[in-house]
Amino acid sequence: MERPKSLKRISTKAMANKFIREQVAEIKKLVGDEKVILALSGGVDSSVVAALLSRAIGKNLICIHVNHGLLRKGESEQVIKVFRNNFKANLKYVNAENLFLQKLKNVSDPEKKRKVIGKTFIDIFAKEAKKIKNIKFLAQGTIYPDIIESKGVKAHHNVGGLPKNLNFKLVEPVKFLYKDEVRVVGLALGLPKTMVYRQPFPGPGLGVRCTGSITRDRLHALREADYIVRTEIEKLKNVPWQYFCVVPDIKSTGIKNGKRFMGWPCIIRAIDTKDAVTAKYHEIPYKTLYKIRDRIIKEVKGINRVLLDFSNKPVSTIEWE
């Protein structure tokens, strides 16, 4: 599948508006009065597709947002706010945190974790899809790099793979666009900047940053610490390409009110890269590091040590698992 030669690189609002008009007409022609479902993760690609389809077919688009409990703080709330309140979209929210934690109990192998997360996600999505009658179409946020790099499959290790046994016809309105074009279209559709320009976040989410077998308390500590890291780093003028923290499955001693206790370390990671194939440590000003350290120690239960990962890739991958 090749990008049509007639499609010029979309770089301005006017070009995005023209693309939106054309796609809205095409979607209407393709789906008519039928219903379309979409797994809406809150990532840039699925959000842009949701906004586009919502404009084209309104309530006939049914968005399913599965919260697998591995999302960052505030992420699900943003999806609900933007799509239910701003776009008046038909959005089904599924809180599946307990089920995911149950399925992930005692699973410590990183690839196994990814598989469990992927399979549980697909099972839940398929179950929700079956509850809705007369659905013929499935919308997907496939973009052009997915087609080039992974033979049309949405990012090979992403959680949101499509349920193959449901026999839907596909609607993929941004499949010939590059990421920068998807962002321009997203802004023209009225999506918030924070959603359109958010940093890359892996499909298995915080699952790969809560290393080893995931527990509810450590996952909670990770989510809170990640929120502090993001909030403080986003105050900087020069924001890294990707920035987050890891709370690994190890403990060391700490001391509080004269008493020793065991706690987890929190490891800060911030990198710059062009394509995620190689990456360089992004130097964070000490003032910010001190602020992050003090806030995490004070505000996050269970963490008693803050470390900095200043490694480059290679040899250190960006994620810890």
Ligand code: XMP
């Ligand atoms: P690594 O850790 O391989 O990461 O240096 C490169 C980029 O890919 C992201 N990443 C993932 N994205 N599912 C995803 O959707 C995954 O399982 C996954 N693992 C890594 C990572 O965040 C970085 O941007």
